[in-house]
Amino acid sequence: MNESFLQSANFIQSAYLVAAVMFILGLRNLSSPKTAVSGNIQAAIGMFIAIVATLLDANVVTYGVIIGGIVVFGTWRSSRASHRNDFDAPDGCTAKRLRWRGFCTRGFR
Secondary structure, three states: OOOOHHHOHHHHHHHHHHHHHHHHHHHHHOOOOOOHHHHHHHHHHHHHHHHHHHHHOOOOOOOHHHHHHHHHHHHHHHHHHHOOOOOEOOOOOEHHHHHHHOOOEOOEO
16 A cells, blocks of 8 residues: 555545534534634634545545636635625615614615
């Protein structure tokens, strides 16, 4: 065998299991405002572990598709973010107005 411990099937499967558990627990913690920040961090770490495990997997033949997906999605996401100055609520009330007035209703814009 010419594979390292990090590329062994047992390690990869264990990493996927840890990533799935962390992601599920992170999603569970998003249900409460008190635990939402830690839940978001847990889910992000779980997804990071899954991505690293995928990149370490010896069965991944080419990394071009993965890198291409990251580049395409990153470009698309950054172009969408640059077109926005403020997030708009569904009723047209901007986050800036929400911050200044503390609330925004149809009668107070």
